[in-house]
Amino acid sequence: MISAILLGFLFAILLVFAGKFFKGKYAVLSSLIPLGLFVYFLQFIPEVMGGNIIRESYNWVPSFGVNLGFTLDGLSLLFCLMITGIGFLVFAYTSAYLHHHKYLDRFYGYLSVFMAAMLGLVLSDNVISLFIFWELTSISSFFLIGFNNTQEASRKSALVALGITGLGGMFLLAGVIVLGNITGTFSIAEMLNMSPELIKGNEYYSLAVILLFGAAFTKSAQFPFHFWLPGAMKAPTPVSTYLHSATMVKAGIYLVMRFTPVLGGEEIWNTTLIIVGGVTMLYSAVHSLFRTDLKGVLAYSTISALGILMFLIGMGTTASFTAAAVFIIVHALYKATLFLTTGIIDHQTGTRDVTVLSGLRKVLMPVGIAAIIAAISSAGIPPTIGFLGKELTYEATMHAPIIATILLVGIVITKMLLLWAGFVAGIKPFQGKLPDHLKDTKMPGALMWVPPVILAVLSLVFGIMPFIIEGSLIKPVVAALGGESGEIHLALWHGFNTVFILSLVTITVGTILYFVIKPSAKLETAIGKLEFASPKSLMGKFNTGFTHLSSFWTRVFQNGYLRNYVFIIIFFLIGMVGYTMIGNTKFDIDSSMLSTVSFYELVVFIIMCIAILFTVFTSSRLSAVVAMGVVGLTICLVFVFYSAPDLAMTQFSIDTLTVILFVLVLYRLPRYLKIQDHKMRIRDGILSLLFGGMIAVLALEVLSEPVNTEIGDFYAKNSYIMAHGKNVVNVILVDFRGADTMIEISVLTIAAIGVFGLLKLRLKRTDRVQ
Template identity: 40%
Template sequence: MCGYFLAAGPPTGAWAADFREIAMASTTITLSLVILLPVLAVPLVLALASRLGPRVGYLTAAAPLGSAGLLAWIAASAGSQPRVILEIPWVPQLGVNLSFLVDGLSIFYGFVICAIGVLVCWYAAEYLGRKYAHARFYSCLLFFMAAMLGTVFSNNLLLLFVFWELTGVASFLLIGFFHESDESRRGARQALLVTAATGLCMLVGIILLGLASGTYSLARLADGSLSDYKDVGWITASCVLLLVGAFGKSAQFPFQFWLPGAMAAPTPVSAYLHSATMVKLGVFLTGRIFPIFHSLELWFWLVCGVGFFTMLLGAFLALRSNDLKAILAYSTVSQLGFLIGAYGVGSKTGIQADTLHVLSHVLYKGSLFMTAGIVDHCTGLRDVRRLGGLGRYMPVTAFSAAIGVAALAGLPLTTGFISKELLLADLVDAKAWVWFALVVISATLTVAFAARLFFNVFTGSKPDALSVHRPGWAIQTPPLLLAMAALILGAFPGLLDGTLNAIKVAGLQEEEPIHLALWHGFNLEVLTTALIILCGGGLYLLCQKSGWKRAEIPGFLRFDVAFERGLDGLSVFSKKLTLALRADWPPAYLPIVIFFLLISLAGTVAVSSTRFFEGFSAIDISLSPLHTFVAFMIAASLVGVIVLRRWTTQLIALSVAGFFLTFYFVLYRAPDLAMTQILVESASVVMILLLLSRFPSSQLLRSEEKREAKGRIFRVILSGGVGLVMTCLVLFADRHSHPDPIGPKYLELSKPLAEGTNAVNTILVDFRGFDTLGEITVLLVATLGALGLMMRYKRGRAGNDPASAPGFFLEKKRRP
């Protein structure tokens, strides 16, 4: 029934409303279970990890397997090209609801997360030995799965950001799993800082987009048009900021350096986060916002430029690396640029097979990461220069690696070949010859390092110093399954037609059905592929002949080193700034705070000077002699605080200003406030006298000397500036008051609602009674705290020292 409703529309009849409610409720509950099932499995994993040891990974695999099953039910119910929006109110005042979008894109990524999650748990159960903290590892992995699922199904952009950041936290814990290692801590720190910083940029873009469009719903934004929004500047800025978030998560230039550093994580983490899930979030976000921004001219140049340049840079760095996981990491950076750039080309030609590109990369890169882990597990080495001849010891792993590198290089009979041919065709159709050249060069470099990955590791003779043990079938099965999928779907691409057409998203992919085929005849794409293979093979042979002597990353491309130096420099600068601003005299910090506050307020006044001073001439300034006299006395008292030198006379001048302030309350017929002000001033004078009487006279003299030396002129200028700015702000507030002020409402409602004629009393006791109760509570707690501190005071050794006298009649008399 639910499937009929979601796919074919609501039924007719009297029970249609009930049917709609039941169908949506069941889908909402099922989708909630899809996201929460990994989290619900965490307590079970924690309880059984110590008993099951490494085998707890098989139990953990049940969580993503269950989520995949529930997701399959949702997909079957939704039908072809689904689009279901599920909303649960959360903070509706801020426009934040638990809003989820079930469409082809979210279903596809959901299946990728769950399916690869099952294989990674299986692989980790065999890869991780008993010495590892399995409970912590699998708990973090399940937490990451849930965050990923929440991200891909989010319809509200603010909710998407919350899940987006949760993936960053979970990845930080997984990358830094070997927290005893400096390399792991450094890689986790880089990943967190880069993704969090770019995530904050994305948040600003989300807010700008929400303000410009009036909604944070991805579905509504995709249905709209840029012509509907008046402020195109905000839309453009939000596009750039959202893409910065996507580039940071998918390790695009200039943020590509964090991904190779994250290879310090265990290999199962690399196979999951850095091939199939986390790094795909940037690709996913680019696809999500494509219907919103693709009509901007900026989109084509920015997305293609960053994507294809990153593809070239990643391929070059992979060719110059020697560590197995580093090569795969840089190749991932390169292929992510391929995936991002495809969305840029799609703005000119339309998107045809973006999900095929992602699927192909998931299959072969997941398989290659797992095979690299097997090599490391069986030999203890990852340096390509010290490996060789492993095919005889692990033929199944070698077979998986052969298919993986073939798909990576885009050779025929693999999904990589189909994916590359489609992108080359799109570039030709768009006549984007610059990007076409970048892709061809990048693909040539990819063929070269892909050949090195296989031939230098699995063929030839084994070095004498290399010891190898044969891997078991269980650990070799997950990469074999992924490799076989890449081979079968590449040899028979028509098998994907139905699925790719069923998960199409309106506004993202073209409406015309896609038909994949292995052979389309001789055309420019086929000739280009042949040229890429020949040149890439020649480059490999040339490098092999030279012994890979130049296989080192140049210093100017070590962005990770520059990033670490930047962090060190920031730390040194912060320490020096702290030393420069630090003072042993606590009041010295007050001018610093006031100075920066004054700058910010003065900047606001200067930027809005036209609005601030507009209409000031119309302000009615009527001065009465009594008001003028009180204001003059207050000002004179405050000047005395600055001019006078001894703290006793300064305190008297400050108290005089406070007592004169009570006259204003009397003049404006507020005796309650006047009485309160008198009590506050009296209590303040007593407390300050009590406090300062505890200090030795020598220390007070030193503080007076410091105040003299610190510069009285600076404080005078600072005080005058604060007074001027605050005067401008007060005049602005008085000039631009609210058209419907609340004051008359209090006067009007005091008698009928509070049954009182004194508006001040009714406001404090009735209208804002809880606020007054809170203030009384705070004052009472502060009084009790101060009293407790004085009661706990003990006389020091120097009993005759005035500073050690408890005072205020609180000292305890000692018995003789």
């Protein structure tokens, strides 16, 4: 499985060197990557159907309990097939949609990284590696959404999407750490094998749930974090198709489904999912009525569908798990089809405004057929799989454990509105008379219209023959969620019952709405008047306020004066440490523990004091540097007196180098220091005395504490045995604190690269600021 994940990353790296090959007529060859992966995962269906779970594990950072563990069960297999299957069609579609685009190779690189990250996310068994792949999907989607980076709207949409999903990433990291603390492991498989009482009875259970919900709700565009998804429609159509029908927005759904057996069943879990999912599905379904852009209609209907999935998972029954599993397939098929057909309409006509589109069946017949089938499936009309998904959803809601009647009314209204949205996106552009300005519209190449036709045909095939997916996909998913998969039997016809009557009502009322409510700019303007109260607007106001606060903070505390930075840091340190010391300091210092002051130490102390006073009161920069050098040399002598020659040599080397560097830097500056304000000098003097006094008291307190040599004995005993080093200090830095030292070296390296870049910067005369 790790090879399947790495293949996408390796292909993206290959494009750096062989990108030109995939820009022309050979661009379609890139689709062989997801196709090969799709075939690879298909071979696991018989094994997963038999109830087997395939696992792989590789040591990565075992000292931190982080391994590359991968699990392929019914849930991850379903997502892998969607990621690679729809990915194959999107890759092929892109070769025609972005034909001869100068950055086509770059686009394929972003798309490949995203595909690989999604595969890693759904296959990860370790929650830390899951988080890493989660963040990779956010980063790669940022580049995909902002692919048209010359447009301000695309750049802004990409930043908003990254900001919201990045916030979710922070929630996820905190959540998995809390969960790891509760369970003592980062392995999802081990969590599943633990007693539910062990996890749910923990005091941090609710915190873990809230954090995981924060991650899932932001990624899957749940209210009130939904507004990033409509903005992301600025991306090219292949991005909208791939990210917003089958992959990225489903990542949050996957996260909730994966952890349902671990954390589900409690009131906070189920009730939150039902409420958030219910509000999201109704809110977004209503909003789709007020859109005239085809992508806008599809965006809000997508958010509504994601709300339905959260709603179904929250009910926590076998029937709701079955409905959710089927609806994932339903939504992926019809929504990908509608996005692809919308892209064709936009590509061939130059507009997505549904108010000016009609009669396109006369010039785009195959595209129209695919779109109409997708619209029928979204409406839940037989014989499509959408009808089966709608009936299962109604059946599960009727037997909901709480307020079933209210929930049923909500889901029926949502389905009626989604029928309207599906008809507007899939039927309206193709019915009626063809306008004169669209009569020259031409059919695109087969690579553009064949993918949506394939997806539309699958909606029919799975609807007529649901047994194809019953045992191979649906039952394993329900089993992975903890449901009773033996009770599942999919069929297109369930008899004339209450659910069927509700379906008829939904189709009838939804169709009436379609003919009564026409998309118009007037409606869109009307809903725009309420924009000030929308989550997007409120978040924007919060962002503006935070920006003003940051500006104020910068002006006051980060104003560019080093002396202010030092003052604030030392003042804060004195305040915090001083507050802690008050009431805790005993001042019972045993004077017998202090060594007597020798004549040499007294002389060195007097020299140090004179050098310090000279540094403070001199008006010459170079004199101050020399005096500071004298202070450093006296410290070296103190180290020698106390039998620390290695520290003395280190201090001597650093102090000498520092003095030389200071002299070189200050050589060309004015000879005399600028006299500071008298009050400022007094302030700094008082602060220095307070800081020195605090350090003196701390040192005396430490000396009065009983000596514990356990740590020192450990390093002295094991430095040579474990790290093969005789210098204990070096061994601690390089081996025992290797990770910390590596991070420090990385920071210094990055800083050096930045300095080197500034030194090599050569601005044009017109770009220089005088």
